[in-house]
Amino acid sequence: MTEITRVPLQPIAKGSLTKLWLGVAAVLLLAAGLAWAAAPKGLTVDTLVEGTGDFAQPGDVVFVEYVGKLADGEEFDRSRPLPIPPGLLPEGTPFPLEEGATIPGFYEGLQKVRKGGKYVLNIPSEMAYGAEPPEGAPIPPNADLTFEVEVNEIMSQADFEQKVMAIQQAMAQQGPPPGADGGPNAPANPQPVPQSPPQGQ
Template identity: 65%
Template sequence: MTEITRVPIQPVAKGSLTKLWIGIILAIAVGAGLAWAAVPRGIDLDVLVEGTGPRPKEGEVVWLNYKGKLADGTVFDESRPIPLPIEGLFPKGTPFPIEEGAAIPGFFEGLKQMQKGGKYNLFIPADKAYGAEPPPGAPIPPNADLEFEIEVIDIMSKATFDRNLKILQQTMQSQMDNGGAGDPGRAPQGAPAPAPVQ
């Protein structure tokens, strides 16, 4: 006959069950936090002033005033006025073509959500910015989140942009051929009138 030795089970100390549950809750919270951190984040666009009209599409050119900042507020880039000698061909601001393969994917993703006349704050997480490899010599550290203040001045079709650029080149060539005579702020006589911005 087999003999069984009995071992008494000790009662759970007061408060141990509470500590066990707290430990389980903390383990779940840490796991959820790690899972959230591993999920790629998207851009965040805050509308400061509503724009009007359609949003830019692939192949169009957006004219902007912008300021790019790091998380600590350091400005790493901003738009500068481009002196274009013919009034009416191009709006003020810096032109950005909307096209795939851009250096900062999040920037162009954000532009596609904006409208003419609007002002925006655009937050771009590092994985949608330059990631671990910012441009050589840039004041942007690796894995930096970026923030842009953006004002959309205008949106122009690529066809209109190309046509106006051709007019500009012809005008500049004409001025060079004439020894620089004429008013650089006006289109020469006979030049086609600029198309309305689309």
């Protein structure tokens, strides 16, 4: 009968065991970090002040006052009042909640807001302009964007269109405001009434 020579395993020194576990932990953390970096980062919405009522839905028009910033905090855009008499429409810029009316991150973010709320929309570049921002825009390629928004009103598209028609009729009956003909009372930087929100606001 052949005798098998048994060679006992040498015990692992305490220091070596610690190094082994640290090495395993480092590999796991590295793998998790690479997976996180490779995963697409989605939109996040931080609530500063919770609004009331229902969330905005596709087909609504959301009136917001907003400030757009780059990741380093530099401001690149902000809402401006519409060139109409005050009180005819809610304050802020009206955004129809329709796909393609604005960047995807803003479209999705506005569906997570309520009237009266204040929010911060953190939009990754792939849900903003990606590698090709609009020509002349102060936005670098692949830029993540942040929008601070205050929601003044949410109304249906039908109500919005009805209000706009009433405003157009009232303004047509009154005639052009003083200075609209380019005379001495004309505003220094007249702005046309926007027919739809600019892409990316």
